[in-house]
Amino acid sequence: MKLGPLNHVGVATPSIPASIAFWRDVMGATTIHEPFDLPEQGVRVCFVDTPNSQIELLEPLGENSPIAKFLEKNPLGGQHHLCFEVPDIETARTEFEAQGKRILGPTRIGAHGTPVFFLHPKDMGGVLTEIMETPKEHP
Ligand SMILES: CC[C@@H](C(=O)O)C(=O)SCCNC(=O)CCNC(=O)[C@H](O)C(C)(C)COP(=O)(O)OP(=O)(O)OC[C@H]1O[C@@H](n2cnc3c(N)ncnc32)[C@H](O)[C@@H]1OP(=O)(O)O
Numbered sequence: 001m002k003l004g005p006l007n008h009v010g011v012a013t014p015s016i017p018a019s020i021a022f023w024r025d026v027m028g029a030t031t032i033h034e035p036f037d038l039p040e041q042g043v044r045v046c047f048v049d050t051p052n053s054q055i056e057l058l059e060p061l062g063e064n065s066p067i068a069k070f071l072e073k074n075p076l077g078g079q080h081h082l083c084f085e086v087p088d089i090e091t092a093r094t095e096f097e098a099q100g101k102r103i104l105g106p107t108r109i110g111a112h113g114t115p116v117f118f119l120h121p122k123d124m125g126g127v128l129t130e131i132m133e134t135p136k137e138h139p
């Protein structure tokens with residue numbers, strides 16, 4: 001296993017509009033993408049570009065949002081997960097499984113349109129970890 005690029009830091013928030021104002025006015029973000037819904041993942045998403053990565057703002061969507069319990073415990077929101085890229089998702093999944101790491105559910109299509117899976121924070125030094133296949137270059 002070779003550590004790949006940090007793709008994004010997931011930040012849970014009760015309000016994407018309020019978080020956009022924070023990242024723009026307090027942190028000086030200049031490129032903030034249009035928010036969009038991912039109903040299959042139970043979240044509304046907004047990417048904020050940083051010079052070398054992205055912040056992924058996550059607001060709960062629907063009744064069974066995976067971030068609902070996190071926001072109950074952290075009503076102001078907070079850092080939720082780190083996402084690292086890998087060249088091949090199935091190879092990465094097999095390698096983490098071989099190390100005895102708990103994978104949370106099936107591999108699914110993430111916010112960047114490539115396959116992702118999640119690793120249990122209790123097996124990952126307390127950090128909920130998302131593994132994402134690097135998007136292929138457009139020709
Ligand atoms: C936008 C799409 C996609 C992308 O492409 O980027 C995303 O990023 S979607 C992001 C949201 N989706 C997910 O998080 C899916 C995976 N998550 C889960 O399966 C669950 O949320 C969870 C991680 C298993 C937590 O389960 P939950 O039922 O919500 O809470 P518990 O209270 O049972 O948690 C168990 C245990 O883990 C601790 N915990 C929970 N969340 C985190 C976290 N984000 N970071 C660190 N630790 C976390 C929680 O505190 C519990 O610990 P104890 O209290 O000590 O038992």
Ligand SMILES: [Co+2]
Pocket residue numbers: 008010056081083130
């Ligand atoms: Co993410």
